[in-house]
């Protein structure tokens with residue numbers, strides 16, 4: 001019998017539900033149970049693909065090409081899973097499916113309603129993930145905050161699941177903020193109490209409450225939360241501030257949360273094993289070195305825009321016993337005042353991330369040029385790969401005004417152009433080249449050294465690519481395309497053999513990076529930054 005854990009949030013969003021959900025998964029995995037995780041996003045978009053990362057955080061791409069909420073990234077990193085599109089359920093998907101059924105005539109004669117038709121669709125989606133993944137426990141996180149209008153059908157669906165699956169097979173975890181007042185330093189539980197009331201009004205009584213508080217909650221706050229939440233004190237846990245997010249499962253488990261959950265769900269009692277996880281956390285928290293990396297992007301204002309990249313850099317850092325300090329720099333800085341690019345000298349590495357559209361593109365190109373000319377380790381991802389090609393075409397091959405047609409549709413040298421199969425596509429949702437595709441690695445290249453393989457699978461999300469008509473010219477001048485699609489026509493990796501470390505990929509290695517298993521391109525980059533800082537003549541791989 002599969003068990004269901006539902007996680008809701010109160011008081012405000014971004015309270016750390018995703019991390020708590022991932023941590024519950026980790027606690028269960030540490031005891032040998034198989035888990036999967038679902039994120040429910042109550043917005044009406046069918047998927048996250050059409051949303052601006054600046055507003056909503058990055059779009060996380062799954063192996064099967066789903067454009068999903070960034071919480072799936074946390075689940076995958078914490079639980080070392082490859083999730084599917086279906087693990088992210090949105091209002092858009094649910095309504096689309098129900099309306100399609102209505103048009104087909106599946107409900108002939110009936111009035112189609114939120115209860116039961118929408119709620120049935122939600123439940124059947126959760127159950128179908130459970131059936132597909134063959135796990136012991138399915139974690140389902142309901143995005144947003146209890147009380148949001150959009151969330152109601154989802155809460156109603158999970159309420160019904162208790163009736164249908166049984167008390168012993170379902171568990172409600174409510175995560176809510178407990179702020180500390182500046183002046184009196186008091187921990188305030190009232191907002192949390194209100195959010196529990198809101199949940200009850202819908203018919204859900206939480207089994208566990210996780211207080212998100214800057215510090216470990218005191219006895220008084222704990223007592224109040226238990227009393228007003230109508231749960232025993234040993235069902236209240238606290239997710240307090242820690243140095244690294246990866247410590248959260250450990251601090252919650254120390255408070256007894258793992259054992260409590262297993263007991264409550266009637267899972268066999270087992271000792272937890274965190275050996276590997278702890279090794280990674282130790283390495284992360286006790287670095288011997290430090291590197292400073294300039295991330296030249298355009299969504300620098302919101303850290304969540306680059307969350308997988310930041311994490312991939314951290315995983316790589318832990319593997320090199322190195323603290324990676326990431327400095328977000330707005331690419332437009334170098335457009336407004338070109339001489340400012342000199343500030344990049346102070347960094348051990350330059351990183352140009354994914355991106356869309358012309359804003360900041362010239363600034364990124366200036367940063368790439370600086371990295372190339374000054375032998376500073378460089379890593380470019382997706383748009384960063386495309387702009388590195390543009391920079392090389394302009395400044396080494398002498399192709400004046402070379403560009404991507406995404407930026408300048410009339411460029412005389414469109415070295416980056418729309419992929420042929422993208423021409424004529426007008427619908428914007430889920431129409432990019434998405435998900436994992438095979439890449440063939442050229443022997444005796446840096447790529448080969450890093451990946452130790454002649455064939456890799458990496459995740460993509462793009463519409464543009466290197467224009468095959470320019471490949472010969474670019475390679476003649478010294479750029480090496482060391483990774484290509486199996487038919488050889490799609491450029492996937494570029495590198496400069498005469499540079500200390502100059503590497504870029506059309507794909508996104510960050511989506512496959514895991515704690516303790518850093519992604520090869522990020523690992524190579526951080527290692528190169530460190531080696532150069534330690535004044536090694538060549539990076540050692």
Ligand code: GLN
Pocket residue numbers: 353354355356357381382383384386406461462463464465
């Ligand atoms: N805008 C570019 C494209 O669509 C790059 C996309 C990206 O960086 N993910 O091809």
